[in-house]
Amino acid sequence: MQVLDDIDHGAKQGRRLFEGEMGLVLTGLLGFMLAALCGIWTLINGGEVAPGGDISKAFSFNAALGIFLLSTAAIMPLSALGERSRLWFRRGYIGLALYAYGAETIQNFCGVNPRFVENGSAFDQAVGNIFGFVAMLLIVFYLYVGVQFFRARAYRLRPEMAIGIRYAMIAVTVSFAAGIWISVSQSRFTGADGNIIWLHGLGFHALQAVPLVAWLVERTTANGRARRAIVHIAGISYLLGLAAIGWQTIDGSALLAWSPLPVAAGACFLVSLAAGASALRRVLREARTIGSKKRAVGV
Numbered sequence: 365m366q367v368l369d370d371i372d373h374g375a376k377q378g379r380r381l382f383e384g385e386m387g388l389v390l391t392g393l394l395g396f397m398l399a400a401l402c403g404i405w406t407l408i409n410g411g412e413v414a415p416g417g418d419i420s421k422a423f424s425f426n427a428a429l430g431i432f433l434l435s436t437a438a439i440m441p442l443s444a445l446g447e448r449s450r451l452w453f454r455r456g457y458i459g460l461a462l463y464a465y466g467a468e469t470i471q472n473f474c475g476v477n478p479r480f481v482e483n484g485s486a487f488d489q490a491v492g493n494i495f496g497f498v499a500m501l502l503i504v505f506y507l508y509v510g511v512q513f514f515r516a517r518a519y520r521l522r523p524e525m526a527i528g529i530r531y532a533m534i535a536v537t538v539s540f541a542a543g544i545w546i547s548v549s550q551s552r553f554t555g556a557d558g559n560i561i562w563l564h565g566l567g568f569h570a571l572q573a574v575p576l577v578a579w580l581v582e583r584t585t586a587n588g589r590a591r592r593a594i595v596h597i598a599g600i601s602y603l604l605g606l607a608a609i610g611w612q613t614i615d616g617s618a619l620l621a622w623s624p625l626p627v628a629a630g631a632c633f634l635v636s637l638a639a640g641a642s643a644l645r646r647v648l649r650e651a652r653t654i655g656s657k658k659r660a661v662g663v
Contacts (some may be wrong), residue, residue, distance in 0.1 A: 379442055379522070380621075381438045381442070385437035385454065387454055387458055388458065389433075392429075398430075399424075402420070402426060406419050413473060416477045421472060429461060435575075442525055443513060457505055464499070465483075467491050503540045513533055514530055528576075528578030531599025532571045536568060540567075542610075542613075547562065554614075554616050562619045563610050566605075568604055576635065597635065601633070605628075608626070608629035611625055612629070
């Protein structure tokens, strides 16, 4: 964990990222390994496995869950949960994730879509039903952790990070809702051209995007109010972009259509990106200034 500690220079302000979460880190990396296996198989043999499996879907699922777990491992030390609560969450989430990895990968290799089982055996139906139950537990566990970041204890640890994670948790909740929508409708498509998967995926990516902006502003010498303002801009604009995508999806319209809502969503995400770019530019500028001063002293 020393490398991760070194990366997280803001640790002096509170708990370090990834601290004590090696189990979640390794489980996340397992997702990338399984995704690589599925990706190689798909490139060589194609994705479809009769009668209903698709290895390319296992590839995207494993990669997405891996990223999600790594992001969760990064922020868990900042949740202000007690060690016992973190232990129970960690063990439970690792167990649930391992089942999800196994069901998604093995069943697709066996020609069965574990999430939408059609004409499968009793065993396949049981795996699919348990998979649905596991997915709901993953949501419930995560919502419990998400609430912790809205408590004053989490804010006191590292204020900017807490604010960024709060916005991310709201977006993740939207993603969970979209996932339930997909499960209930038994399809990612809605209306004439709507695709729920965009809303589902982009909501989860807030877990990397907005806390990263907060992590950057922690490294600037700006006053606290200015740092928090940048995080608020990044978070609010990201949520507004997500809301525009959700509205477009509910209307059953294609996300890539040239219409007001997709354009508004793109503009909002660009504002969020610009907030992050501004924070990064300031970090780099201050680093160059410090480096110049050190060289001048050395001369």
